[in-house]
Amino acid sequence: xxxxxxxxxxxxxxxxxxxxxxxxxxxxxxxxxxxxxxxxxxxxxxxxxxxxxxxxxxxxxxxxxxxxxxxxxxxxxxxxxxxxxxxxxxxxxxxxxxxxxxxxxxxxxxxxxxxxxxxxxxxxxxxxxxxxxxxxxxxxxxxxxxxxxxxxxxxxxxxxxxxxxxxxxxxxxxxxxxxxxxxxxxxxxxxxxxxxxxxxxx
Amino acid sequence: xxxxxxxxxxxxxxxxxxxxxxxxxxxxxxxxxxxxxxxxxxxxxxxxxxxxxxxxxxxxxxxxxxxxxxxxxxxxxxxxxxxxxxxxxxxxxxxxxxxxxxxxxxxxxxxxxxxxxxxxxxxxxxxxxxxxxxxxxxxxxxxxxxxxxxxxxxxxxxxxxxxxxxxxxxxxxxxxxxxxxxxxxxxxxxxxxxxxxxxxxx
Numbered sequence: 001x002x003x004x005x006x007x008x009x010x011x012x013x014x015x016x017x018x019x020x021x022x023x024x025x026x027x028x029x030x031x032x033x034x035x036x037x038x039x040x041x042x043x044x045x046x047x048x049x050x051x052x053x054x055x056x057x058x059x060x061x062x063x064x065x066x067x068x069x070x071x072x073x074x075x076x077x078x079x080x081x082x083x084x085x086x087x088x089x090x091x092x093x094x095x096x097x098x099x100x101x102x103x104x105x106x107x108x109x110x111x112x113x114x115x116x117x118x119x120x121x122x123x124x125x126x127x128x129x130x131x132x133x134x135x136x137x138x139x140x141x142x143x144x145x146x147x148x149x150x151x152x153x154x155x156x157x158x159x160x161x162x163x164x165x166x167x168x169x170x171x172x173x174x175x176x177x178x179x180x181x182x183x184x185x186x187x188x189x190x191x192x193x194x195x196x197x198x199x200x201x202x
Numbered sequence: 203x204x205x206x207x208x209x210x211x212x213x214x215x216x217x218x219x220x221x222x223x224x225x226x227x228x229x230x231x232x233x234x235x236x237x238x239x240x241x242x243x244x245x246x247x248x249x250x251x252x253x254x255x256x257x258x259x260x261x262x263x264x265x266x267x268x269x270x271x272x273x274x275x276x277x278x279x280x281x282x283x284x285x286x287x288x289x290x291x292x293x294x295x296x297x298x299x300x301x302x303x304x305x306x307x308x309x310x311x312x313x314x315x316x317x318x319x320x321x322x323x324x325x326x327x328x329x330x331x332x333x334x335x336x337x338x339x340x341x342x343x344x345x346x347x348x349x350x351x352x353x354x355x356x357x358x359x360x361x362x363x364x365x366x367x368x369x370x371x372x373x374x375x376x377x378x379x380x381x382x383x384x385x386x387x388x389x390x391x392x393x394x395x396x397x398x399x400x401x402x403x404x
Binding site: 034035036037038039114117118119158159162163165166169170172173174176177184189192193195196199200202 | 236237238239240241316319320321360361364365367368371372374375376378379386391394395397398401402404
């Protein structure tokens, strides 16, 4: 794997020093190919061009690496949807903006998204609970807008929780099937899903 | 793991002889816990109460076991949606029936669904292509109903493929988050998703 590929996702730009950044990018690549349980710390270190001991300078365990990936990924996805709904007065426009941002994010970051959707149960309890709180915060950004629309009467739903999960699934499930170079682009998918989402609430 | 747990999913009732059935149930359990890449053939055999050599009597490799699981799972899911849409004259009722059957299936069989949604890339090329054809057939059951609704004017969509994927995601994404004992039940989720799906096409 070329170093340029490993460092392709701008999500890791914030990880410092550069050796830690290389480890994270290597782990994302390895987890995506062989799964978390199918990857050893030795393989991550090798892919990052360092010794296993070099890795332990930055991360105490493979689970710590997964936690770092999950923390950065969830923080970025949360920022994306928060920015999207900020200032949207109409609840339907806010839900559309949420769905647009979520779909674009999950398509753009599909490799990281796969890992943080499907491998979280490998985290130790305390870390898992932390990440779960971040996921809950992500959901609450959407639920707040749905409740606002219900209060003003622009939304009518049979079951608020299930309708909310349905909107979330539209974006999150992209992580399962999207891959680089697929048409439509992440931006176009965002537009289309943004138009679809409010329909589920009307 | 108790044998009763291993054999809980009625999907494997058709696998014969009983030793092969035990291996499949053991593999499903192990893959769900540690991922396909994190599970050895030795562990599958041990969990099924037999020697690695005993496993090779039935399956030539771990990939053959995954293929058997994927084949049975996809065949059953396909039968569920085909039965659901059969005889539905109104396209909106047919899409609702598809979404209802798909959601109920993915919640009821969430452990198997997780494996066959997220681990397929581990299959050798030829097997992967076979399973992909089965998945495509599943999608076509839905797309036929959507096209019927477009032809008669009951559906209006911006992008047929993306609207179809959106309906599929509603059911498939249940595999990610559903687990036993969650409220709403698989049947109730089916009802709710059945009511939601046609909205995406109108």
